[in-house]
Amino acid sequence: MATLGLIEYADADAEVRQVYDDIMATRKTDRINNFWKAIAHDPATLRRTWESVKQIMSAGALDSLTKEMIYVAVSASNQCGYCIASHTAAARKAGMTDAMFAELMAVVGMANETNRLASGYQVEVDEQFRTY
Amino acid sequence: MATLGLIEYADADAEVRQVYDDIMATRKTDRINNFWKAIAHDPATLRRTWESVKQIMSAGALDSLTKEMIYVAVSASNQCGYCIASHTAAARKAGMTDAMFAELMAVVGMANETNRLASGYQVEVDEQFRTY
Amino acid sequence: MATLGLIEYADADAEVRQVYDDIMATRKTDRINNFWKAIAHDPATLRRTWESVKQIMSAGALDSLTKEMIYVAVSASNQCGYCIASHTAAARKAGMTDAMFAELMAVVGMANETNRLASGYQVEVDEQFRTY
Amino acid sequence: MATLGLIEYADADAEVRQVYDDIMATRKTDRINNFWKAIAHDPATLRRTWESVKQIMSAGALDSLTKEMIYVAVSASNQCGYCIASHTAAARKAGMTDAMFAELMAVVGMANETNRLASGYQVEVDEQFRTY
Amino acid sequence: MATLGLIEYADADAEVRQVYDDIMATRKTDRINNFWKAIAHDPATLRRTWESVKQIMSAGALDSLTKEMIYVAVSASNQCGYCIASHTAAARKAGMTDAMFAELMAVVGMANETNRLASGYQVEVDEQFRTY
Amino acid sequence: MATLGLIEYADADAEVRQVYDDIMATRKTDRINNFWKAIAHDPATLRRTWESVKQIMSAGALDSLTKEMIYVAVSASNQCGYCIASHTAAARKAGMTDAMFAELMAVVGMANETNRLASGYQVEVDEQFRTY
Numbered sequence: 001m002a003t004l005g006l007i008e009y010a011d012a013d014a015e016v017r018q019v020y021d022d023i024m025a026t027r028k029t030d031r032i033n034n035f036w037k038a039i040a041h042d043p044a045t046l047r048r049t050w051e052s053v054k055q056i057m058s059a060g061a062l063d064s065l066t067k068e069m070i071y072v073a074v075s076a077s078n079q080c081g082y083c084i085a086s087h088t089a090a091a092r093k094a095g096m097t098d099a100m101f102a103e104l105m106a107v108v109g110m111a112n113e114t115n116r117l118a119s120g121y122q123v124e125v126d127e128q129f130r131t132y
Numbered sequence: 133m134a135t136l137g138l139i140e141y142a143d144a145d146a147e148v149r150q151v152y153d154d155i156m157a158t159r160k161t162d163r164i165n166n167f168w169k170a171i172a173h174d175p176a177t178l179r180r181t182w183e184s185v186k187q188i189m190s191a192g193a194l195d196s197l198t199k200e201m202i203y204v205a206v207s208a209s210n211q212c213g214y215c216i217a218s219h220t221a222a223a224r225k226a227g228m229t230d231a232m233f234a235e236l237m238a239v240v241g242m243a244n245e246t247n248r249l250a251s252g253y254q255v256e257v258d259e260q261f262r263t264y
Numbered sequence: 265m266a267t268l269g270l271i272e273y274a275d276a277d278a279e280v281r282q283v284y285d286d287i288m289a290t291r292k293t294d295r296i297n298n299f300w301k302a303i304a305h306d307p308a309t310l311r312r313t314w315e316s317v318k319q320i321m322s323a324g325a326l327d328s329l330t331k332e333m334i335y336v337a338v339s340a341s342n343q344c345g346y347c348i349a350s351h352t353a354a355a356r357k358a359g360m361t362d363a364m365f366a367e368l369m370a371v372v373g374m375a376n377e378t379n380r381l382a383s384g385y386q387v388e389v390d391e392q393f394r395t396y
Numbered sequence: 397m398a399t400l401g402l403i404e405y406a407d408a409d410a411e412v413r414q415v416y417d418d419i420m421a422t423r424k425t426d427r428i429n430n431f432w433k434a435i436a437h438d439p440a441t442l443r444r445t446w447e448s449v450k451q452i453m454s455a456g457a458l459d460s461l462t463k464e465m466i467y468v469a470v471s472a473s474n475q476c477g478y479c480i481a482s483h484t485a486a487a488r489k490a491g492m493t494d495a496m497f498a499e500l501m502a503v504v505g506m507a508n509e510t511n512r513l514a515s516g517y518q519v520e521v522d523e524q525f526r527t528y
Numbered sequence: 529m530a531t532l533g534l535i536e537y538a539d540a541d542a543e544v545r546q547v548y549d550d551i552m553a554t555r556k557t558d559r560i561n562n563f564w565k566a567i568a569h570d571p572a573t574l575r576r577t578w579e580s581v582k583q584i585m586s587a588g589a590l591d592s593l594t595k596e597m598i599y600v601a602v603s604a605s606n607q608c609g610y611c612i613a614s615h616t617a618a619a620r621k622a623g624m625t626d627a628m629f630a631e632l633m634a635v636v637g638m639a640n641e642t643n644r645l646a647s648g649y650q651v652e653v654d655e656q657f658r659t660y
Numbered sequence: 661m662a663t664l665g666l667i668e669y670a671d672a673d674a675e676v677r678q679v680y681d682d683i684m685a686t687r688k689t690d691r692i693n694n695f696w697k698a699i700a701h702d703p704a705t706l707r708r709t710w711e712s713v714k715q716i717m718s719a720g721a722l723d724s725l726t727k728e729m730i731y732v733a734v735s736a737s738n739q740c741g742y743c744i745a746s747h748t749a750a751a752r753k754a755g756m757t758d759a760m761f762a763e764l765m766a767v768v769g770m771a772n773e774t775n776r777l778a779s780g781y782q783v784e785v786d787e788q789f790r791t792y
Contacts, residue, residue, distance in 0.1 A: 034257070042367075115212040115739070123134045298521070387434040635716055642695070651742050
């Protein structure tokens with residue numbers, strides 16, 4: 001059970017149900033993930049987080065699949081087990097194949113490696129990459 | 133100056149020059165970034181890292197632009213200044229527009245936020261996302 | 265079982281028992297958390313860590329509740345499951361309400377988000393914030 | 397210069413100015429930090445981030461000073477130079493004394509240490525701390 | 529089960545078996561860890577990662593035990609449960625005693641603490657440590 | 661200048677000078693690093709941190725050079741510029757050669773890579789590595 005427990009739809013008040021309804025309608029599903037049920041104890045955070053996610057993750061200059069893969073990349077770098085599991089599922093639903101997942105992971109691994117080689121070797125930024 | 137200094141092409145031995153040549157040929161440029169010049173003091177790491185990067189970052193199931201954006205996402209999450217600067221430049225060169233960069237950053241920011249809401253609220257993984 | 269196992273009070277030698285006794289007396293409890301039992305295999309680290317925690321976490325310019333909430337904020341940012349669980353419990357014991365926890369998490373989430381927007385957009389520090 | 401440059405008030409369009417005006421009014425200042433000027437290239441992110449920060453950082457169950465100190469704690473854990481500088485300034489403005497800052501840092505340091513002792517020793521969560 | 533499942537030796541094709549055989553021969557064991565079985569779905573990553581690990585972890589200027597302890601130090605800092613478990617086992621196999629493990633953890637904990645004191649106090653690098 | 665500024669020996673009170681004297685005597689140097697001067701505004705933290713560092717970093721089951729290299733490994737993983745610079749200098753003083761540094765970095769890079777492959781692929785811990 002999460003810190004404050006999970007709020008199921010049946011036990012939710014009108015304010016929370018309104019967000020749950022929008023999540024299900026937007027995602028074309030009849031399930032609410034534990035993440036939302038866990039933060040629903042704070043309706044302001046539930047609404048703000050959902051509105052932000054909805055705005056950010058909808059297709060724009062980047063398509064939804066690319067966005068979900070970026071979410072997985074960040075979550076794997078941060079070792080967030082919940083987010084890796086849920087966003088890998090979301091990325092697959094958005095069309096990520098096994099081959100795409102494998103390449104995603106290869107890039108994530110390499111970036112994490114060279115991030116530390118760059119810092120450890122104390123490499124100064126090249127003149128042409130400087131934005132300041 | 134980086135920890136061990138930078139090895140310029142003119143001062144490099146044959147082994148290092150061979151890697152430098154391949155970097156310039158592959159990337160169609162006549163410049164070697166400081167990153168490579170800094171790790172060139174260890175030719176084994178220079179070669180291994182370059183061969184890995186070349187293999188991983190070439191277009192496959194994911195295109196090069198998507199891969200560079202994932203690299204930026206990881207680097208921003210890890211606060212690696214050098215890598216953010218160099219891979220943002222590489223992503224732009226690969227076609228990332230300002231609008232794509234802005235959406236990339238929005239996803240990176242949101243993922244970093246919800247990664248901590250998920251861990252902080254101690255949310256258990258939903259049954260259907262479990263792979264174990 | 266932890267890497268080196270847990271040392272229960274009954275099996276502890278005098279040096280370890282002395283620290284355990286002080287932990288229980290200071291915290292007004294008759295339980296020793298697994299954390300202490302796990303590091304008790306290294307009595308020097310057990311004593312040093314406990315003495316440091318006791319000194320740092322006692323009320324001073326900041327009260328104990330604020331300190332426990334800061335501990336949770338750091339632990340959630342670092343994805344340390346053990347520390348999130350134990351310090352959330354400690355913060356509640358010190359008076360953290362559900363509403364305070366929810367606001368704590370909202371700040372932690374937002375800080376983690378803007379930390380990456382600031383690094384990703386390569387924002388230079390404003391002149392008036394510079395301390396150097 | 398930040399990745400996309402900074403948008404000054406004089407050069408901002410109506411949408412961005414509206415957010416800038418609200419920031420200055422809310423914070424009772426006539427300055428806009430570089431952070432906002434840097435992300436203003438993406439008005440949607442500018443507005444969403446500001447609205448979220450305004451909602452989250454206003455006094456509620458936790459006072460503004462406590463919230464700013466939590467922001468500093470997260471930023472120091474994440475090594476975000478910009479955020480450490482700007483939120484340390486904000487915390488001071490909200491009333492943080494040198495003594496409070498020193499205790500804040502002591503807690504942040506200790507939490508980061510024990511987070512790794514707990515993970516490194518592979519300590520299992522105590523039965524009574526489990527929420528699942 | 530890992531995201532893509534685990535590929536057992538009996539079910540592996542010739543390309544994967546060749547890597548598995550080299551892992552077992554190099555490590556003088558008849559077991560393949562789950563890590564390799566999980567990434568074997570991407571034979572290119574399996575081979576590249578194994579070849580890199582084999583090259584990097586073999587004794588050179590640093591002995592194998594020291595290298596395994598560094599691996600544990602990084603993994604504990606990153607909160608990677610799998611890597612802490614597997615590399616602690618590998619370090620023990622390479623000769624790490626309980627006393628060495630305890631000192632390793634003490635250094636890892638302290639480094640994580642002072643890393644944040646240094647960033648939080650915004651300490652500038654001493655002139656004599658500068659390499660730039 | 662650090663957040664609270666640096667306290668030079670000439671301006672330090674007796675309590676701080678006592679710690680400074682012990683640092684210089686222990687390290688056989690006549691310099692105090694900025695790190696200590698920055699945290700000296702909080703004499704309790706100055707003393708506690710120094711006493712801990714002195715205890716932890718002195719040769720024991722692990723020699724001083726190994727300990728300094730572990731410090732660098734953690735600092736590079738955490739992207740702490742100050743700590744990378746100062747502990748790389750300390751490791752060199754303790755005998756780290758260029759070849760040892762290069763191997764150290766290679767291990768740090770690889771560990772950071774495989775930490776994310778393990779988490780991203782959601783690899784479960786092998787039965788024989790489990791300590792719980």
